Amino acid sequence: MFLETIKPGLRRIPFHLRFINYQRNALVTSGSGKLVQCSNLTLFSPYFSHVKYVHNKKVPWAPKWQPVMKTQPSSAMEVRGEVVDKLERLALVDFGNQEGIDCLEKAIHFADQLHIVNSVAVEPLDSVLHDKSMHLRNDIITEGKRAEELLQLSRRVIDEYFVAPPGNIPLERK
Amino acid sequence: MVGVVGLEIHAQINSLSKLFSGSQVKFLAPPNSLVSCFDASLPGTLPVLNKRCVEAAVMTGLALNCSINRKSLFDRKHYFYADMPAGYQITQQRLPIAVDGTLTYSYLGGTKRNQMVTKSVRIKQIQLEQDSGKSLHDEPRNQTLIDLNRAGVGLMELVMEPEMSCGEEAAAAVRELQLILQTLGTCWGNMAEGQLRVDANVSVHVPGEPLGIRTEVKNINSARFLARAIDYEIQRQMELLEQGGIVQNETRAYDQKSGTTLPMRDKEDFQDYRFMPEPNLPPLRVYDSASVPAGLDPSQVVLVDQLQAGLPELPSVRRDRLVQTYSILPEHSFTLVNEDGLLDYFESVVKSTKAEPKKVIGWVMKELVGSLNQQNLQVSQSPVSSHALAELLALLEAGSISSSAAKR
Numbered sequence: 001m002f003l004e005t006i007k008p009g010l011r012r013i014p015f016h017l018r019f020i021n022y023q024r025n026a027l028v029t030s031g032s033g034k035l036v037q038c039s040n041l042t043l044f045s046p047y048f049s050h051v052k053y054v055h056n057k058k059v060p061w062a063p064k065w066q067p068v069m070k071t072q073p074s075s076a077m078e079v080r081g082e083v084v085d086k087l088e089r090l091a092l093v094d095f096g097n098q099e100g101i102d103c104l105e106k107a108i109h110f111a112d113q114l115h116i117v118n119s120v121a122v123e124p125l126d127s128v129l130h131d132k133s134m135h136l137r138n139d140i141i142t143e144g145k146r147a148e149e150l151l152q153l154s155r156r157v158i159d160e161y162f163v164a165p166p167g168n169i170p171l172e173r174k
Numbered sequence: 175m176v177g178v179v180g181l182e183i184h185a186q187i188n189s190l191s192k193l194f195s196g197s198q199v200k201f202l203a204p205p206n207s208l209v210s211c212f213d214a215s216l217p218g219t220l221p222v223l224n225k226r227c228v229e230a231a232v233m234t235g236l237a238l239n240c241s242i243n244r245k246s247l248f249d250r251k252h253y254f255y256a257d258m259p260a261g262y263q264i265t266q267q268r269l270p271i272a273v274d275g276t277l278t279y280s281y282l283g284g285t286k287r288n289q290m291v292t293k294s295v296r297i298k299q300i301q302l303e304q305d306s307g308k309s310l311h312d313e314p315r316n317q318t319l320i321d322l323n324r325a326g327v328g329l330m331e332l333v334m335e336p337e338m339s340c341g342e343e344a345a346a347a348v349r350e351l352q353l354i355l356q357t358l359g360t361c362w363g364n365m366a367e368g369q370l371r372v373d374a375n376v377s378v379h380v381p382g383e384p385l386g387i388r389t390e391v392k393n394i395n396s397a398r399f400l401a402r403a404i405d406y407e408i409q410r411q412m413e414l415l416e417q418g419g420i421v422q423n424e425t426r427a428y429d430q431k432s433g434t435t436l437p438m439r440d441k442e443d444f445q446d447y448r449f450m451p452e453p454n455l456p457p458l459r460v461y462d463s464a465s466v467p468a469g470l471d472p473s474q475v476v477l478v479d480q481l482q483a484g485l486p487e488l489p490s491v492r493r494d495r496l497v498q499t500y501s502i503l504p505e506h507s508f509t510l511v512n513e514d515g516l517l518d519y520f521e522s523v524v525k526s527t528k529a530e531p532k533k534v535i536g537w538v539m540k541e542l543v544g545s546l547n548q549q550n551l552q553v554s555q556s557p558v559s560s561h562a563l564a565e566l567l568a569l570l571e572a573g574s575i576s577s578s579a580a581k582r
Contacts, residue, residue, distance in 0.1 A: 086446075090252075090446055090448070092254060126247075126451035126453070127451060127453055127455075127456060129456035130456065130457060132456045132457075133456060133457065133458070133459040133474070134223050134455055134456050134457065134458045134459070135222060135223070135474065136223055136224070136225035136228065136473070136474050136476070137191075137196070137222045137223060137224050137225060138225060138226075138473065139189050139190050139191055139224055139225060139226035139227075140190065140191060140196065141190055141191050141196060141197070141198045142191070142196030143195060143196040143197045143210035143211075143212075144196075144197040144198050144207065144208045144209065144210060145207060145208075146209070146210070146211075147204065147205070147206045147207045147209070150206060150209055150211075150214050150322075151206060153214075153216075158317075158319060159205070159319075160204065160205045160206055160207075161205050161206070161310070161319035161320060161321055162206070162256075162319070162320040162321075162322070163317050163318070163319060163320070164256035164309070164317065164318045164319075164320050165256070165316075165317065165318065166311060166312075166313070166316055166317060166318050
């Protein structure tokens, strides 16, 4: 059915403009009526005008995804003062003003979408390298002796020691 | 009411280079001279695990009867402190390298302190983790000086179940662990130099009732101070509860001079470590000879059964052997193995003389150790060499001199 939609005139449109219309994602034809089963770029390439396109049934004609949560979640968690204080101390992020806190609340609501997924018997994947093994290094000394270079990175240096404020990082209490 | 003590022990791994980088591990060195770009947490650096540290952890796990996890994972533990420039420490929290072991320890107890009391404590897990740098606090000038030589050195953290009840038991357990680690060669075990760091979690409760609130005691530099700190803390908590107070869940530092513990900082209130899987490190796999997948480079393979076969004679085995070979009492063999150098001394005397080992041990124990303790000397500094003692005993046997003369 797309044969009619793509008029011969389209071929004169430069390449980068042809990607704008997503509806043409799955199905593209070449002028001679021969179809190519792959992405836009190769389809419009003059080199593939002889290849026949076969549409994969698993690929929908148009994007079908929808936002998971159509409404705001029922558990509207309000972020209170002490929690904000604690978060600031733990993450060293300054939320500044009410806008910052609103942004934080939106982020939390966005993350709530994870609860909708049913992950009962599924082991969590925390690295794409989970089936590979770690590389082990031999126990030999290969680095060190670059005190001067590293000390130059610090604002204050005393006698080859880095200088830091005492105790932990001080935060002003609001 | 009884005390409940659980220990968390950090043992610095005896390796040439650090856990995740190639810088040297050395105790005294010019500040910041043993620091690589990864240790200083410069962007663009990645951790690469040291094989020797893995072998050390597996050997320690095997010596403590742990089950070794063939696959273990690394995590990040986030907290901000100046001596940890990355803002997180790479540790193993979810799936450590060894779990479920036992440490069997003994001490001389009883009314006269000459009976062997043997107990055991369960080890929850052994994990590999990074050390942080050293911070020198300069209070008057309101600043802290940071030395990153120690940052990144491999540590084995041994987490024990809270099954001990007093300072003496804890000190005996730590002493036994020191001997085991020194025999394996995985850690020098010198508490004064910070190679073995012990934190005690102390609480009190009435047996049968739920456990009380615990406090953590840090800054302990020797096994003796450990016993004192724990006993003081148990006493303090009992008195506090008797007076109707509540024990705070806090971290306390042990003060050597006064023999007391003082509060350090609020622990549970602020610290949320936000553990997360370390994304830069795939799982750590160790193998048995039978199950090594084909095509793997031998230098990448840590074989558990090979390490098990290569374990040296552990202190407990050695004590049993001494009792068997020389027919001496377990208490004596305990002291022999405990004191550095005493065992060699004893064995050389036994070789050189025809006297019975029982008599030799009697001499060594009472006279030699007694006089050494009086003059506060180590065995290596003893004015009486093993040859001299052997000759003395030979003379005694021959009846040339009386025993009282020999004692002088």
